Amino acid sequence: MDRVVVVGASLAAVHAIETLRHHDFSGEIVLVGEEPHLPYDRPPLSKEGLRQPPEPDLLRSREWYADSGVTLVLGRAASEVNATERAVLLTDGSQVRYEGLVIATGSRVRTLGRGDEHIHYLRTVDDGARLHEQLSGGEHVAVIGGGFIGLEVAATLTDMGCSVTVVEVAPVPLTRVLGDQVGEWFHKLHVRHSVTIHCGRPAVSTEAAGDGYTVTVGGGEQVRA
Numbered sequence: 001m002d003r004v005v006v007v008g009a010s011l012a013a014v015h016a017i018e019t020l021r022h023h024d025f026s027g028e029i030v031l032v033g034e035e036p037h038l039p040y041d042r043p044p045l046s047k048e049g050l051r052q053p054p055e056p057d058l059l060r061s062r063e064w065y066a067d068s069g070v071t072l073v074l075g076r077a078a079s080e081v082n083a084t085e086r087a088v089l090l091t092d093g094s095q096v097r098y099e100g101l102v103i104a105t106g107s108r109v110r111t112l113g114r115g116d117e118h119i120h121y122l123r124t125v126d127d128g129a130r131l132h133e134q135l136s137g138g139e140h141v142a143v144i145g146g147g148f149i150g151l152e153v154a155a156t157l158t159d160m161g162c163s164v165t166v167v168e169v170a171p172v173p174l175t176r177v178l179g180d181q182v183g184e185w186f187h188k189l190h191v192r193h194s195v196t197i198h199c200g201r202p203a204v205s206t207e208a209a210g211d212g213y214t215v216t217v218g219g220g221e222q223v224r225a
Contacts, residue, residue: 002027005088005098007078008105009033011041014059016102021068029070030096032088034077035124038062045128046152050135051160054128078105112144112206118213119206122149137161142215142225144203146173151186154195164195165223167215169202198223 004020006013009031017029033039040056048054065072073096080089081103087095109121120131139162143150146168154164170176172183173190187197201218215223 001025001099003030003098004028004100004102005030005032005096006102006104007032007088008103009035009037009039009074010104010106011039011059012104012106013102014039016104017068017070027099029068030073030098031065031070032073032076032078032090032096034075035126036075037125038065038072038074040125042123045122045125046149047156049125049128050132050153050156053132054125056125112203116208122153135160135162139163140165140212140225142167142213142223144215146170146197146199147177148174151190154190155193158193158195165225166190166195166197167201167203167217167223168197168199169218171200173197173199 004025004027006016006029013031017031020029037056039059041059044057045054073090076090076092076094078088079091081101082089085097086099087097088101089095109123111121112119118134121127122131135157137160141157141162141164143154143164143166146166150166150168151173154166158164166173172180173187174183178186187199190197198217198221201221204216204218207214207216209224213225215225217223
């Protein structure tokens with residue numbers, strides 16, 4: 001192989017590049033990323049990234065990519081893979097040909113089908129910056145999802161003075177990754193710190209209501225935010 005294309009500016013992508021060079025791959029490596037930023041660490045976005053304007057915590061410096069012989073194609077998402085032509089099609093209409101392909105894009109946030117400047121999805125550093133700009137403390141915030149990210153956001157916002165309600169579809173937070181016993185411990189921990197948690201009911205819809213929003217959960221109960 002003379003060229004490997006890595007799609008997704010993620011931690012997995014960085015490790016894939018390191019592994020290729022470690023095993024003496026001497027061909028060209030092209031890294032394709034949807035965001036304009038170099039690959040960065042995402043976990044801080046739900047913690048310190050909410051307290052202050054988030055800056056990308058880069059996984060590797062720009063010099064590291066140059067020294068590793070990596071061509072950076074950032075700010076353009078991969079929209080399609082043409083396996084017959086061995087080409088990755090990008091959203092700007094261009095394409096990058098490959099002999100080897102690594103897909104390291106990770107997952108996408110599930111949306112509620114509603115676009116609004118006050119409804120936020122936390123996936124990127126730019127998402128975090130938009131959320132930070134609207135926080136002054138004292139807001140009532142509904143967090144949809146009681147996984148690691150949702151509970152970290154709830155804990156951080158509560159510490160900042162917000163009133164937080166978490167809506168989680170599972171009967172116990174974190175049960176799929178930690179089990180019921182540990183998940184229940186985290187549930188009680190957050191409740192002790194004034195977080196309201198609704199478990200076992202999905203978020204069905206969101207509607208504008210006065211100067212805020214109403215989140216309707218399974219069973220018809222409504223959460224104001």
